[in-house]
Amino acid sequence: MTAVSPRTQAVRSFRSARRRAQRVPVRRRNLERTIMIVSPILVLGLWELCAYLRLVDTRFFPAPSSIAVAFWQSLVNGLLVANVAASVSRILIGFVIGAIPAIVLGITMGQMPLVRSFFQPLIDATFPIPKLALLPLLILVFGPNEPSKYAIIAITVFYLVLANTAAGVRNIDKAYLDVARNAGASRWLVFWGVALPGAAPMILTGVRLALNVALLIIVATEFVGATSGVGYMIWNSWQIFQVDLMYVGLVTTAILGILIALVITLLEKILVPWKTYDVNS
């Protein structure tokens, strides 16, 4: 007999039970999957056909095949890679500058009512300002180069991560805090052992939101004051009327958005396995 732990056995029987439950609608699920793959191909094919038959103006709506060719060319000549690297590094550096203080302040606010009383009105008053409206001020303060771009991303990220972290800490089950108090845990242990992991699922929700908004903000920022980045690429190709390249920029932002979603989902699996389980069960 092979050694199988009770846990593995439990997981196996759970899986086989799930398979049994799904046996009937398998054909239907396969059909659904097929349709999900067919629909984008159908739209692209239709678009290609319309472009080929000159039913749409290819100056505005170039054929998918020519966008693909432009994508490949910009990938090979290094243009795409350089611009993606510029945008991604702005997002990442700005994100780190904004997210770390947001998490620390958010947890402190969630744990200490006096700190919350001090910061909450300030945050509530400034939260509604569209962060993009701060760009002129930030360029004035930090200059037209990289620092102003880090700053606008950092500010965007800060607010979203802060709000979610504070809510995450407030929503931690009181029982966990009772256990910690009864055990005689120090403030330090409560922060690292209870508040931070307890708020982690909400923090990650904030991070997901912040990265998506950061992508939007960086593209808009690069429209006006940049000589590199995906936003610059889109704007510049409009100005020189190289519409293929503009579409390459659009496709690239979509890919970046999907990548962000994938990375966060992966992070959730690693950092908050107990929550991922909740969602699945």
Place this chain on the structure above:
Amino acid sequence: MMSLKESANAPVVIEEVESLPARPDGTPVKVRIRGLRKDFQVRGEPVAALEEVDLDIRDGEFFVIVGPSGCGKTTLLRILAGLETATAGRITMSRPPVTTGRPQPANAMVFQEHANFPWKTVRQNVEFTLKAQGYSRRERRETSDRIIDTIGLSRFASAYPHQLSGGMRQRVSIGRALAADPEMLLMDEPFAALDEQTKLVLQSELLRVWQATEKTVLYVTHSIDEAIVLGDRIMVMSARPGRILSIIDVDALFPRPRTLESVKSSPLYGELFGRVWSLLRGEVGAAQGAAR
């Protein structure tokens, strides 16, 4: 639940003394409670949750508290755990001086359910108390090995709570409470959410562990059956405000060491059940009426 706010006047602290005077029959006392009262503020009005609680808890006994819902039995436990403060009264706890080794924590509480940190493994949950008490990494590891063995979860040391059954999760809670070797265990309906058979298994294991450690246990429950099979003494409480109706000596009827089987098959069991229920019946009715 109503929103309850603690009243702010004159917090009652738990005094600690080296030893308390023994009872007239010579048994040593672990906790002495005199004139304990707890009010909550409900819409600005103080509402008494506990009143006139005078009680000696003996050193090393298994003391069970039963009462209708909302009678303040959990509140009493939380006051002793230092999670809430009483409004009036005196609590004195005997703390023997530390002669060798590490000072023991005064108490550790086992909560109803969902009290394991879901982001920690079984081992990390058990070690949390040790971390809070400043044990070194090596001491934590040694102690948690022993505790996890005691609670029978050696093969699940690195599993997370969501991978365990309800019974196993409550074992983890008990393990975490036992880890730092507290002088007193405060248990708040730890098995209430478990199915009958799991409950039977855990009750007899708790008896086994308790008989081996000789700790003082305060155990709150709804179940008369549980009170009889586990307790040395059963305190029956009235509906809100919680007062002591009667304290029944079970130990005189079922001496230790006892097993669940021997207690439940005894004719005395039914008699005792009837006694406790006749005390409680009116109170449960009162609690139901008050809730309506």
